[in-house]
Amino acid sequence: MEKYFDINYLWTALPQLVPFLWITLFVAALSVIFGTLLGLIIAVFKLSKNRFLQLLANSYITIMRCTPSIVLLFLVYYGIPAFADSFFGIYLQDVHTGVFVVITFSLQFAAMMAEVIRSAYLAIDKGQYEAAVSVGLTPFQAYRRIIFPQAVVVALPNFGNGLISVLQEGALAYTIGFIDIVGKANLIIANNYNTHALEIYIALAVFYWVLSVVIAKIFELLEKAFSKGQRSLKTS
Amino acid sequence: MNSSFINMEFLIDTFFVALSGVPIALLVTVVALAIALPIGFFLALTRINEIPILNGFTKVYVSFVRGTPIIIQIFVLYSILPLVLASIFERYNIDFPIYEVNTLWYAFIIFSFNTAAILVEVFRSALKTVNAGQLEAAYSVGLTTAQAYRRIIIPQMLVSAMPNLCTATINLIKATSLGYAISLQEITLKAKVAANVGYNYLEAYIDIFIVYLILCITVEYLFKVFEKRLSRYKAVATA
Numbered sequence: 001m002e003k004y005f006d007i008n009y010l011w012t013a014l015p016q017l018v019p020f021l022w023i024t025l026f027v028a029a030l031s032v033i034f035g036t037l038l039g040l041i042i043a044v045f046k047l048s049k050n051r052f053l054q055l056l057a058n059s060y061i062t063i064m065r066c067t068p069s070i071v072l073l074f075l076v077y078y079g080i081p082a083f084a085d086s087f088f089g090i091y092l093q094d095v096h097t098g099v100f101v102v103i104t105f106s107l108q109f110a111a112m113m114a115e116v117i118r119s120a121y122l123a124i125d126k127g128q129y130e131a132a133v134s135v136g137l138t139p140f141q142a143y144r145r146i147i148f149p150q151a152v153v154v155a156l157p158n159f160g161n162g163l164i165s166v167l168q169e170g171a172l173a174y175t176i177g178f179i180d181i182v183g184k185a186n187l188i189i190a191n192n193y194n195t196h197a198l199e200i201y202i203a204l205a206v207f208y209w210v211l212s213v214v215i216a217k218i219f220e221l222l223e224k225a226f227s228k229g230q231r232s233l234k235t236s
Numbered sequence: 237m238n239s240s241f242i243n244m245e246f247l248i249d250t251f252f253v254a255l256s257g258v259p260i261a262l263l264v265t266v267v268a269l270a271i272a273l274p275i276g277f278f279l280a281l282t283r284i285n286e287i288p289i290l291n292g293f294t295k296v297y298v299s300f301v302r303g304t305p306i307i308i309q310i311f312v313l314y315s316i317l318p319l320v321l322a323s324i325f326e327r328y329n330i331d332f333p334i335y336e337v338n339t340l341w342y343a344f345i346i347f348s349f350n351t352a353a354i355l356v357e358v359f360r361s362a363l364k365t366v367n368a369g370q371l372e373a374a375y376s377v378g379l380t381t382a383q384a385y386r387r388i389i390i391p392q393m394l395v396s397a398m399p400n401l402c403t404a405t406i407n408l409i410k411a412t413s414l415g416y417a418i419s420l421q422e423i424t425l426k427a428k429v430a431a432n433v434g435y436n437y438l439e440a441y442i443d444i445f446i447v448y449l450i451l452c453i454t455v456e457y458l459f460k461v462f463e464k465r466l467s468r469y470k471a472v473a474t475a
Binding site for chain 1: 309
């Protein structure tokens, strides 16, 4: 009788999955870059005095927070080509699925980042800017040299959390046929005639677990390194 | 404009199909929360009080749940649970049709497993906001530990836990959309199945999107109302 659980499948799956880890990471990295840029714009909208822009930013954040990743993924995957086709007559059915994955998770990451950037900006005392301008810096210099470095330190832990979350949500990309690490794992399982799925899934879990722990650790160290010069009041 | 962009009739019909999945999604959410809240709170206490073994176990458990995507947790648990249960039942000669169990039970277990770990961190950070002097003061006026927690610590803790509890609940509702992986008849799966007939996936997902939006905004509103009611304890908490 065959064993239900055979650890050998796990060991053979690991090397097969490693090349696809880079695809997962690459997609996450692109989403983080585009998402941060979009998030910056939304944060600026939210901080602006214009009521309409504020409403726009708030609605965007609420909608993104309330939509499951898988729903957003499919909305982007089916919606963008259909929209482009019927309104502009552009044919997008051949676009690589990876593009839709990156669009989806950029949109999602942007909503997270908008809040992170906003709270980081608000955490910096207004006196910092005034002091910088009063010693003769231009507003741009003041932002670049005084506000930005301080805001980055404040934003760092939340940015790390967002990064881990976008990496994990990315695990759903396989649902639209994108072959990343999860997609490859499902292919391996299909090759085994749908047996020994558990071993492969455990291998996947290990990959994600290690990645998340490493990223969390890196951000912890970064935070420690950057807040070296900080002299804030120690509470407790 | 091409009129075939959206099939309006299908969009409206399927909206009610998607809506019919709401009770299941909410049931899973409520049951998972009901199971996860006490477990999460108890494990948070073991972390705070640094109880040996349990503290370490909780650390690993929380790290695993936070470190892996929910879909992977569903995959792993959904394949491991029948194996484990079957071998237990076999050992004790219990005749139980393990492979015919309603998938709803798996959903309860999987989402409780996930949410409990998230709540450990929520409660841990909330408990830390309560001043240690509160417990000492409660003891000094003669309350037992259980009384002190029930009447002094928990009401104060809940105030600061509320926003994170709201996020956890929203995330749980969103996570039930992954129930398709265990063929749970919830919002996403129902609408998707309806779309399979005529390939109206876009319309189906627009419906699903709207249903979740309504659901989450309602939950968020309810939490806000509840938070306002709770904040009468706040004056004590920050004093």
